[in-house]
Amino acid sequence: MSKPRRPDPSPYLHLLEQLKACFPMPVSNPVMDGYFVHTLSRFLDRVDDLKSGVPLLGPSSRVPYENLMQERFPEKRRTVEEVTRLLVEYCQDMPIWAHPNAQVNVVPATTIPSITAFVAAAIYNPNIISDAYSARFATAEMQTVAMTADLIGYDPQQAGGVFTFSGTGTNFYGCKLGIEKVLGGRAMEEGIREDVKIISSAASHYSRLNVSGWLGVGMRNLVTIPTTPDNDMSLPHLEECLRRAFDAGEKVGVIIATMGTTDAFGLDDLGAIVRLRDQLAREYGLEQPPHIHADAVIGWVWSVFRDYDFAANPLGFHGRTLKALEDSLKRLGDLALADSLGIDFHKTGYAPYVSSLFLVKDRRDLALLSRHPKEMPYLYQVGSYHPGIYTLECSRPGSGALAAYANIRLLGKEGYRVLIGHNVEMAEMLRQRLEAHPSIRVVNHRNFGSVTLFRVYPPGVEAAAAYRREAGDPAYREQLEAHNFYNRRVFQLIHDRAMRGEGVLLSWTDAHRHADYGGEAGPPIAALKSYILSPWTDLAAVEMVARQVVEVRDQMESER
Numbered sequence: 001m002s003k004p005r006r007p008d009p010s011p012y013l014h015l016l017e018q019l020k021a022c023f024p025m026p027v028s029n030p031v032m033d034g035y036f037v038h039t040l041s042r043f044l045d046r047v048d049d050l051k052s053g054v055p056l057l058g059p060s061s062r063v064p065y066e067n068l069m070q071e072r073f074p075e076k077r078r079t080v081e082e083v084t085r086l087l088v089e090y091c092q093d094m095p096i097w098a099h100p101n102a103q104v105n106v107v108p109a110t111t112i113p114s115i116t117a118f119v120a121a122a123i124y125n126p127n128i129i130s131d132a133y134s135a136r137f138a139t140a141e142m143q144t145v146a147m148t149a150d151l152i153g154y155d156p157q158q159a160g161g162v163f164t165f166s167g168t169g170t171n172f173y174g175c176k177l178g179i180e181k182v183l184g185g186r187a188m189e190e191g192i193r194e195d196v197k198i199i200s201s202a203a204s205h206y207s208r209l210n211v212s213g214w215l216g217v218g219m220r221n222l223v224t225i226p227t228t229p230d231n232d233m234s235l236p237h238l239e240e241c242l243r244r245a246f247d248a249g250e251k252v253g254v255i256i257a258t259m260g261t262t263d264a265f266g267l268d269d270l271g272a273i274v275r276l277r278d279q280l281a282r283e284y285g286l287e288q289p290p291h292i293h294a295d296a297v298i299g300w301v302w303s304v305f306r307d308y309d310f311a312a313n314p315l316g317f318h319g320r321t322l323k324a325l326e327d328s329l330k331r332l333g334d335l336a337l338a339d340s341l342g343i344d345f346h347k348t349g350y351a352p353y354v355s356s357l358f359l360v361k362d363r364r365d366l367a368l369l370s371r372h373p374k375e376m377p378y379l380y381q382v383g384s385y386h387p388g389i390y391t392l393e394c395s396r397p398g399s400g401a402l403a404a405y406a407n408i409r410l411l412g413k414e415g416y417r418v419l420i421g422h423n424v425e426m427a428e429m430l431r432q433r434l435e436a437h438p439s440i441r442v443v444n445h446r447n448f449g450s451v452t453l454f455r456v457y458p459p460g461v462e463a464a465a466a467y468r469r470e471a472g473d474p475a476y477r478e479q480l481e482a483h484n485f486y487n488r489r490v491f492q493l494i495h496d497r498a499m500r501g502e503g504v505l506l507s508w509t510d511a512h513r514h515a516d517y518g519g520e521a522g523p524p525i526a527a528l529k530s531y532i533l534s535p536w537t538d539l540a541a542v543e544m545v546a547r548q549v550v551e552v553r554d555q556m557e558s559e560r
């Protein structure tokens with residue numbers, strides 16, 4: 001008698017076995033765990049091979065964008081090794097932000113612990129919608145909220161906050177709170193049925209446009225206050241604007257104070273803005289004064305200098321640096337005056353994208369955002385943390401929170417003081433060298449971060465005088481435009497050199513400001529931009545910037 005035949009296993013089961021090898025093992029298995037580590041390590045080795053003297057991973061491999069749309073969803077599988085090799089290709093052409101000669105923008109090098117935090121989140125995949133799905137990643141969020149509240153001067157017992165999808169996201173949260181407050185908490189349920197103003201400066205981040213458009217107050221309710229030559233909000237204009245609004249019975253939901261503008265590191269006078277708000281609220285008997293949100297996504301980290309001993313100067317910064325830090329601190333030392341603020345660890349906090357924290361002075365404000373207003377968020381009750389009740393996101397990664405937590409533990413105030421102090425020190429050295437040249441004008445000379453904006457002028461043009469006329473003299477408009485063009489060419493030649501490994505990668509802004517005449521429609525004044533954030537940027541890199549500007553200018557002369 002023959003044995004009953006076992007049915008053949010389905011063919012897919014064989015494939016499933018192969019696919020299991022594409023995942024980290026759920027149960028410890030030294031062989032497969034080794035395979036995972038080996039895969040990552042091979043990847044890193046291969047990417048390392050793309051490094052050279054140039055501040056980019058090479059070699060250049062741009063594909064024409066038209067070709068990209070030829071891609072179709074593949075039928076067949078590829079191996080882990082094949083895909084790893086593909087991923088290496090996708091790192092080609094990336095700037096190396098940590099490179100001493102990458103002075104492009106406010107994009108940081110990332111620390112090893114913050115990268116490890118992202119890896120941890122990528123493997124174990126927490127979702128901080130609730131602690132049930134994120135366990136101790138959720139506690140990292142709460143601890144980071146407490147530590148940053150303490151850093152900037154909020155009472156950690158009262159403050160609250162959540163990590164969100166970007167600095168833009170922090171502005172979303174701040175403005176949403178202001179709108180809810182001024183509309184008596186009804187907007188969530190009933191929608192916005194009347195005009196609500198959002199006020200910010202002309203140098204504030206363009207995300208104000210997204211926020212007002214997407215939140216439904218409309219861009220036409222965005223009020224833009226002119227800035228002073230130092231890129232901060234003009235207070236007389238703000239007062240006039242607020243009075244006009246209150247006289248007309250208009251609702252002002254939010255004033256955004258920008259604490260470190262993106263291009264120039266302009267700092268609004270938060271203290272004066274709060275005092276003005278409070279005074280006008282009394283004078284007009286406002287039931288609900290405007291919410292003040294500090295867009296401190298760049299400037300927050302200067303708070304580490306709040307308790308630096310400037311007199312003893314234990315870190316030994318140079319005089320110019322100390323002065324710059326102290327001047328910045330006059331505006332950044334009291335962020336706690338704001339009702340809420342935004343912090344980007346992926347900018348001046350040396351964490352990977354995205355790591356953005358929205359912080360509120362009074363965590364009860366977050367109840368205004370909960371989808372069932374009668375139901376208080378179960379905030380900080382033991383064993384149940386459900387921020388998903390009031391966050392904009394449903395799925396919310398644990399990577400940003402854990403990376404921020406890691407960097408705070410890694411660096412402490414001392415480490416951040418060293419990194420930021422060094423950036424400012426290098427930027428001051430750069431300014432010194434640029435200012436020494438009669439044809440170069442530093443155009444944010446009273447903004448003291450690590451960003452330097454400058455313009456270069458052709459021979460025979462005296463920089464300081466030319467810049468003054470560009471800013472204020474309508475009769476000089478043609479020259480202004482010619483000089484913009486000239487600077488663009490300087491930028492291009494510097495860029496070409498950097499790509500050959502012979503210089504520093506800078507960036508360009510079409511309009512670091514507009515000329516004073518013609519209102520917001522005044523002609524733009526462009527500038528070259530050096531943003532120093534890398535701990536590897538040294539005096540040699542700074543001197544290279546100054547030297548290459550002069551050399552490129554000479555080269556342009558000889559080509560005329």
Ligand SMILES: *Cc1c(COP(=O)(O)O)cnc(C)c1O
Binds near residue numbers: 167
């Ligand atoms: C970068 C920036 C933002 C936007 O932050 P993202 O993280 O890029 O969305 C907002 N405000 C200021 C001042 C910024 O510099």
